[in-house]
Amino acid sequence: MTLTPMARVGAVLAVCLGLAAMGLRAEPGSAEELADRGLALAQSGDERGAADLWQQALAVAPDYFPALFNLGYMHFSAGRFKDAEPYLKRASKADPRDFNGHYLLGVAAQRQGKGDEALRAWRQALDLQPDQYQLMQIMAVEYGKGRYHREAAELATRALRLRPDLEDLYYLAIHACREAGNLPEGLRIAEEAVRRFPSSARANFELAWHLQKEGRFGGSLPLLEKAIALDPTYEEPHFFYGDWLVKQAKYDESLGPLGKAIAIRPDYMPARIAIARALMGLKRWSEALDALQEAVSVEPRHPQPHLMLSQVYFRLGDRERARREKETSLRLRRENPSFLEAVQSRPFRD
Amino acid sequence: MRTGPQDGKSGLARHAKSRALRAEAMWPILALPLFAALLVPTEAIAQGVASANAQPVRAREPSGLPWRAQFTDVATEAGLDLEFTYGGAETKRYIVESNGSGVAFLDYDGDANLDAFLVNGSRLEGFGEGKAPTNRLYRNIGDGRFEDVTDQTGLDRSGWGSAVCAGDFDNSGTLDLFVAYWGPDALYRNNGDGTFEEIAGRAGVSGEDLQWSAGCTFVDIDRDGLLDLLVTQYQQFDLETAPPPGKTSNCEWKGMPVYCGPRGLPFGNVTLYRNLGDGQFQDVSESSGVRDVREYYAFTAVAADFDGNGWQDIYIACDSTPSILFLNNGDGTFTDFATETGVAFNEHGFEQGGMGVGVGDFDGDGWLDIVKTNFADDYPNLYRSNDGLFFEDICVRAGLASNPQYVGWGVDLVDLDNDGWQDIFQANGHVYPELDSQDQVQETYRQSNLVYRNLGGEHFEDVTALSGDGLGQARSSRGAAFGDYDDDGDVDVLVMNMGAPVTLLRNSLDGGGSWIRLTLRGTESNRSAIGALVSIEASSLKQTRAVLSQSSYVSHNDLRVHFGLGESDGVDRIVVRWPGGVEETFPGVAGGQDWLVVEGSGEAAALP
Numbered sequence: 001m002t003l004t005p006m007a008r009v010g011a012v013l014a015v016c017l018g019l020a021a022m023g024l025r026a027e028p029g030s031a032e033e034l035a036d037r038g039l040a041l042a043q044s045g046d047e048r049g050a051a052d053l054w055q056q057a058l059a060v061a062p063d064y065f066p067a068l069f070n071l072g073y074m075h076f077s078a079g080r081f082k083d084a085e086p087y088l089k090r091a092s093k094a095d096p097r098d099f100n101g102h103y104l105l106g107v108a109a110q111r112q113g114k115g116d117e118a119l120r121a122w123r124q125a126l127d128l129q130p131d132q133y134q135l136m137q138i139m140a141v142e143y144g145k146g147r148y149h150r151e152a153a154e155l156a157t158r159a160l161r162l163r164p165d166l167e168d169l170y171y172l173a174i175h176a177c178r179e180a181g182n183l184p185e186g187l188r189i190a191e192e193a194v195r196r197f198p199s200s201a202r203a204n205f206e207l208a209w210h211l212q213k214e215g216r217f218g219g220s221l222p223l224l225e226k227a228i229a230l231d232p233t234y235e236e237p238h239f240f241y242g243d244w245l246v247k248q249a250k251y252d253e254s255l256g257p258l259g260k261a262i263a264i265r266p267d268y269m270p271a272r273i274a275i276a277r278a279l280m281g282l283k284r285w286s287e288a289l290d291a292l293q294e295a296v297s298v299e300p301r302h303p304q305p306h307l308m309l310s311q312v313y314f315r316l317g318d319r320e321r322a323r324r325e326k327e328t329s330l331r332l333r334r335e336n337p338s339f340l341e342a343v344q345s346r347p348f349r350d
Numbered sequence: 351m352r353t354g355p356q357d358g359k360s361g362l363a364r365h366a367k368s369r370a371l372r373a374e375a376m377w378p379i380l381a382l383p384l385f386a387a388l389l390v391p392t393e394a395i396a397q398g399v400a401s402a403n404a405q406p407v408r409a410r411e412p413s414g415l416p417w418r419a420q421f422t423d424v425a426t427e428a429g430l431d432l433e434f435t436y437g438g439a440e441t442k443r444y445i446v447e448s449n450g451s452g453v454a455f456l457d458y459d460g461d462a463n464l465d466a467f468l469v470n471g472s473r474l475e476g477f478g479e480g481k482a483p484t485n486r487l488y489r490n491i492g493d494g495r496f497e498d499v500t501d502q503t504g505l506d507r508s509g510w511g512s513a514v515c516a517g518d519f520d521n522s523g524t525l526d527l528f529v530a531y532w533g534p535d536a537l538y539r540n541n542g543d544g545t546f547e548e549i550a551g552r553a554g555v556s557g558e559d560l561q562w563s564a565g566c567t568f569v570d571i572d573r574d575g576l577l578d579l580l581v582t583q584y585q586q587f588d589l590e591t592a593p594p595p596g597k598t599s600n601c602e603w604k605g606m607p608v609y610c611g612p613r614g615l616p617f618g619n620v621t622l623y624r625n626l627g628d629g630q631f632q633d634v635s636e637s638s639g640v641r642d643v644r645e646y647y648a649f650t651a652v653a654a655d656f657d658g659n660g661w662q663d664i665y666i667a668c669d670s671t672p673s674i675l676f677l678n679n680g681d682g683t684f685t686d687f688a689t690e691t692g693v694a695f696n697e698h699g700f701e702q703g704g705m706g707v708g709v710g711d712f713d714g715d716g717w718l719d720i721v722k723t724n725f726a727d728d729y730p731n732l733y734r735s736n737d738g739l740f741f742e743d744i745c746v747r748a749g750l751a752s753n754p755q756y757v758g759w760g761v762d763l764v765d766l767d768n769d770g771w772q773d774i775f776q777a778n779g780h781v782y783p784e785l786d787s788q789d790q791v792q793e794t795y796r797q798s799n800l801v802y803r804n805l806g807g808e809h810f811e812d813v814t815a816l817s818g819d820g821l822g823q824a825r826s827s828r829g830a831a832f833g834d835y836d837d838d839g840d841v842d843v844l845v846m847n848m849g850a851p852v853t854l855l856r857n858s859l860d861g862g863g864s865w866i867r868l869t870l871r872g873t874e875s876n877r878s879a880i881g882a883l884v885s886i887e888a889s890s891l892k893q894t895r896a897v898l899s900q901s902s903y904v905s906h907n908d909l910r911v912h913f914g915l916g917e918s919d920g921v922d923r924i925v926v927r928w929p930g931g932v933e934e935t936f937p938g939v940a941g942g943q944d945w946l947v948v949e950g951s952g953e954a955a956a957l958p
Binding site for chain 2: 247304322
């Protein structure tokens, strides 16, 4: 939100006046009248006065939706999400048919890191507007953050069915399907994305990625090459091309594409790790050391470069440094588990 | 009433009469900037190399080469009639019911026939008087059949058995057994007359009551010719304090309440006992440094000279924690260098649910490689050793990433078709029997075992479907032992199955290559030659294997070292690095038979 409530009052004031002229003036002292006066004050820039009047309106009618909503919205617009939340919650109860009450309540909760509460509110909003594909997008993202991957995938693919003309929706759905472990569906969507957007580097890359995941490396390589040709500044095709070469032990050949990926995006840690792995595979230990130390300087919290440094130092006979790097890696692993999420064999996580 | 910044109107609500307008009009104004903010994280996420769940990597096109190893389950006709007991059949309340046990192929009576020892479990609710199941020893009577000799050998103990390892710890010429338990462990000294005596308490190796020992290996740590003993403890497990199923986030599997653990339960540790040579062992866990490693759930232990310096090292597969590689410092101490050497994690640095370990030389470079099985939604590891100090996990490249749906347990690098390349057998089975009575999760408790053929030391091919009807069984398997029980020149497989009969997979190899089998006997080294590294050269092919006290999943293989020879009809030479550190070269021998290789003798002797 770029505009404060106070900055947006002028036009609404005119509307209010118009409505008043139409004979909609409320009884003096009624919740409605107090709320309207509050609105006028808000529109004139007197936020505190407006809030007082809306509170008075609530004293008269505790469930009066406009006062509740406006108080919530006033706090929300100022970024005071914690203050906004109780009013928006009451507003949603006061008028459960109001889409925006639920929606804003969800955003306020989400901004406070309460993803589950946000999703609860947004689900109610979505019930009111079941074709609201934009809401589906943000819900899919939030579901994904909460590791409700199946729900995220369901919503993302539903949004895509509503708007198959929007390219970004394909990638959201692909991402969600991947996280949900539904790679066949992700592959199907990626194929559709390439059909609809053949000159999109991203679409070609996504399809290549899915083919690689299926072990169809041969099929993936032309797509990666096409993605690179379409957008040489897109780092991921370079990385996955290089990473495939590392996996094939074609370490020498991998250095080029991996180097490009890093040049485009210096903080691209998977590429930095892969290039170090290639150098280790080539037994170019001192270069591997340099690559890993550079990776550490780029992202000191990542445990993997330290783990690999311990291997390089060990190979070079420096067991003390190897031990120190191992300990650093193990500590970082505990401190920053998100860097190493995935392929967990067991679900048991503390 | 509620419109947006585009037309300069406020988002504030007026009164009830304008609500309908608000809902429709406000959406784009509020939504777009919020979407922009919320979508940033997703767009910024680069696709890493790992996903939340390891997906099957499609296998290469089939090689089309014939696969001649054919397996048939002959357990019943061979007289192996044990149906294993291990916790609840339909549901398991505690983790102690789930991990199963190991099995052993060994020649306990020295008649050159391979006998079978099966470690059994128990049930939480117990049994009536005299009804408790026990471990079983089956004597091979030489015609492809076994007889149950448990009662007369003194091995009829009940309880929650887990692991077995064998070795001649008193150098008496007969194989002794160590059996690990949840509860006090058992050390069975072979009396040489067909009976065993349980001496764990007297020898000082029985452990503690609540200690859940899960792996063991005899190993000569100090090259004094006496086998020492390492025992891994999976956990300290107490039914009084263990949480019930579904209690915490550590007690769910894909939304389904299941038993808790291992995460959240007390870690185990590693115990090392030094053999004093008088029937007593001394606990040297602290002084040897093996207790310096903490917070592990340790399973299978494999002792071998991984770094080629003549001293025995120990690799331990760990569940949900990094695996351990104790390198022997040569002074009675060990240091864990699993991380530094690249065998603690997978190639992306993730800890895994390690279960079983196979050790061999799949690429014929003379260095011992490691295959480790892991939990479901993950790949096994194939750690290729470059020089004993630097391992690479090449599982995906090698073609072993096509079956991540299985929970892997018993495993070995073993030449099943005698072509001179070590193949892989992997026993599988999930830990949650509840999976078989639901349809939410596409997984089953009972799973097929797997066979991968080694294609020239570069790549493995899944040949399970070509390996005979014995591989078609779906059971929840755990331990597996490898050996030629019927002496027909190919390797058979003995498999433990949870709550089900034992499987004996008889390999009827049709038209495979030749083979040799070496029985090693130490003189300066421990008599059973445990820890010896044997290399043969046949034509241009070099093969290396180690004599192991434990491998696979907490199991013990035939100590005789089997080599397939492919087209060769013999070997050009045999090189043994004895566990005492001495390397000895023996002249070549003919294929198709057994040879006795005695330390210091200079020549292999044909066995009848």
